[in-house]
Amino acid sequence: MASYVISDIHGEYDLFEDLLDLIGLKDEDTLYILGDVLDRGPNPIKAMLRIMDMPNAVFIAGNHEAMSLGSLPFLCREYTNKMVQMIDVETVFSVIEWMQNGASPTIEEFKDLPISERKRIVDYIQNAKLYVETEAGGYKYLLVHSGLGNFSPDKRMEDYTVDDLVWERADYDTQYFDDVFVVSGHTPTQAIPQCEEGGYIFRKNNHIAIDCGACFAGGRLAAFCLDTQEEFYSCDNNEPELLYY
Ligand SMILES: [Mn+2]
Known part of the structure; x- marks a missing residue:
């Protein structure tokens, strides 16, 4: 029974499948997804649906999921002239901001789904966690998409926005x-300026940064085992790599 974390899949469905094969995820294992499944890469909705079908996946939202909620509920309607007339200014600005952040592949896949399936995705994102506190292998962890901005030692977790x-x-x-x-x-x-080996997991001062830029050229999708602190990587053009820390 092991726990793994994967972050920032950003539509890289094939790299995600390669990585799942590499870690050999079992039914009794737990897979934490640390947000930003959507946008940029070619198959974000395919990746999201795969995660939704995994009973042992725990989904934590990223900023791309947060942005998507400004537009996806509206896109659950039938595309008719009436629907177009109902677009309000707030929705328009929300779509523009999201499009500037790589939403096109998400919207392309989303609009081809039956409406019931679109609603199921919106519901899943709306019910996502924002952080998880857990322990594994004798280590304590806080799992959170962006890494706890505006940190203050006196702040309780529920006080973060x-x-x-x-x-x-x-x-x-x-x-x-x-x-x-x-x-x-x-x-x-x-x-990360302090990171000497970009594209691999970066550790400093009890931070473990695992977004290895899967959707960018030369980037990798990383998995981090919470129990053993092993690192696993999949990337384009190369065989998947397994590194022991
Ligand atoms: Mn992000």
């Missing part, structure tokens, strides 16, 4: 907790 949990970037130079690892995605390790 949604933006702190899905948008605001972690401060990797600050150790937030002595005995809890903060596992996060959101910022590709290629974009």
Whole structure:
């Protein structure tokens, strides 16, 4: 019985399947998905539906899922002239912001689904967790998409805003907790200045940053085993890699 975390799949369904094969996920294992399944890559809705069908997956929302909720409920309607007339300004701006963040492949796949299936996806995203506190292998973990922005040692978890949990970037130079690892995605390790080996999991000050830029050229999709702290990777053009830390 093991627990794994994967983040920022961003439509890279094939890399996700490769990674699941590599870790050999069993029914009794737990797979935490740390948000940003949607947008950018070619098959975001296919990846989301795969996760929804996994009884052992725990889904934690990212900023892309949060953004999608400004538009997806509206896109659950039949496409008619009446539907077009019902678009309000708020929805228009929401769609524009989302499109600027790579929503096209999500919308393309979403609109081809039956309405009941579209509603099932919206319902799943609306019920997503924003963080999980857990223990495995003798380690304590906080799993959160963006890595606990606006951190303060006095703040209780329930005092963080949604933006702190899905948008605001972690401060990797600050150790937030002595005995809890903060596992996060959101910022590709290629974009973390302190990270010397971009494209691989970055660890510093009890931060474990696992977004290895799967949807970008040369990027990887990473899985992190909470029990053993092993790292697993899948990427295009290469055989999947298994690294022991
Ligand atoms: Mn993100």
